Amino acid sequence: xxxxxxxxxxxxxxxxxxxxxxxxxxxxxxxxxxxxxxxxxxxxxxxxxxxxxxxxxxxxxxxxxxxxxxxxxxxxxxxxxxxxxxxxxxxxxxxxxxxxxxxxxxxxxxxxxxxxxxxxxxxxxxxxxxxxxxxxxxxxxxxxxxxxxxxxxxxxxxxxxxxxxxxxxxxxxxxxxxxxxxxxxxxxxxxxxxxxxxxxxxxxxxxxxxxxxxxxxxxxxxxxxxxxxxxxxxxxxxxxxxxxxxxxxxxxxxxxxxxxxxxxxxxxxxxxxxxxxxxxxxxxxxxxxxxxxxxxxxxxxxxxxxxxxxxxxxxxxxxxxxxxxxxxxxxxxxxxxxxxx
Numbered sequence: 347x348x349x350x351x352x353x354x355x356x357x358x359x360x361x362x363x364x365x366x367x368x369x370x371x372x373x374x375x376x377x378x379x380x381x382x383x384x385x386x387x388x389x390x391x392x393x394x395x396x397x398x399x400x401x402x403x404x405x406x407x408x409x410x411x412x413x414x415x416x417x418x419x420x421x422x423x424x425x426x427x428x429x430x431x432x433x434x435x436x437x438x439x440x441x442x443x444x445x446x447x448x449x450x451x452x453x454x455x456x457x458x459x460x461x462x463x464x465x466x467x468x469x470x471x472x473x474x475x476x477x478x479x480x481x482x483x484x485x486x487x488x489x490x491x492x493x494x495x496x497x498x499x500x501x502x503x504x505x506x507x508x509x510x511x512x513x514x515x516x517x518x519x520x521x522x523x524x525x526x527x528x529x530x531x532x533x534x535x536x537x538x539x540x541x542x543x544x545x546x547x548x549x550x551x552x553x554x555x556x557x558x559x560x561x562x563x564x565x566x567x568x569x570x571x572x573x574x575x576x577x578x579x580x581x582x583x584x585x586x587x588x589x590x591x592x593x594x595x596x597x598x599x600x601x602x603x604x605x606x607x608x609x610x611x612x613x614x615x616x617x618x619x620x621x622x623x624x625x626x627x628x629x630x631x632x633x634x635x636x637x638x639x640x641x642x643x644x645x646x647x648x649x650x651x652x653x654x655x656x657x658x659x660x661x662x663x664x665x666x667x668x669x670x671x672x673x674x675x676x677x678x679x680x681x682x683x684x685x686x687x
Contacts, residue, residue: 351377351411369438412433
């Protein structure tokens with residue numbers, strides 16, 4: 347059980363800044379009532395929260411809570427990987443995919459109270475190497491998903507004020523526009539299928555490397571075989587230039603179905619390399635294909651994703667922790683890529 351905690355939030359994010367501060371204070375009060383010494387730490391700006399979290403851990407903080415959406419989680423994650431401090435989530439953002447997967451209440455006070463009885467579990471994270479907007483090599487860790495292609499272009503085109511004004515409606519509106527108009531540029535995806543052991547190369551227009559099961563919203567079970575307890579990702583590869591499979595796959599996710607969509611392939615892997623199809627495409631072609639991690643646009647091709655086992659302590663709500671234990675006991679045999687508890 348953690349005895350000290352810091353709650354990091356973005357003071358200029360969202361439509362109601364003052365309301366957000368009140369919510370963070372209420373969550374901190376709930377932790378304090380549970381015997382935790384909690385402090386509130388405003389983020390210093392984009393991509394600064396990771397360094398703030400790293401310093402808080404160095405000062406002895408036992409848990410750092412991301413009070414916001416998946417972007418806030420992503421930033422704070424950078425400072426917690428390989429540390430003994432736990433990552434907690436108080437969902438206050440637009441999408442909150444990780445909070446959905448953990449089954450956290452949307453109410454900040456209830457989410458804070460759930461953390462008081464949560465199980466700290468050590469999980470793997472993903473690491474992605476990429477080219478940033480200046481063409482420099484860079485790397486980040488991720489906990490939800492990496493996307494290369496159409497979905498990254500969606501996040502690239504979304505403006506902050508659109509998300510603040512329209513919420514999830516901004517995502518859906520931009521996704522529809524891209525589906526109707528986007529040039530589905532192809533690139534090469536290289537990976538090893540853990541089920542067959544086969545090393546493969548595919549020409550694709552979209553690649554997703556997913557770590558969570560439940561996204562919430564219309565995506566729901568976007569990658570039904572993905573799970574935080576596993577030491578791999580589920581790849582969702584669109585090896586098609588047709589727009590129809592994209593729509594069919596979203597409808598499949600919405601319905602919770604498991605039927606096969608022609609042109610879409612699922613596989614488990616621990617490594618994914620994405621690059622332009624040929625040197626003849628040049629840097630211009632690579633720079634038009636973006637990469638995102640946890641909903642944050644990072645840069646463009648080439649990209650290499652790998653899995654880092656036993657890298658992060660995550661506060662998992664008690665009910666979900668019990669479910670994972672039950673599923674582990676019921677399993678008749680270990681699956682390739684499953685984590686060892």
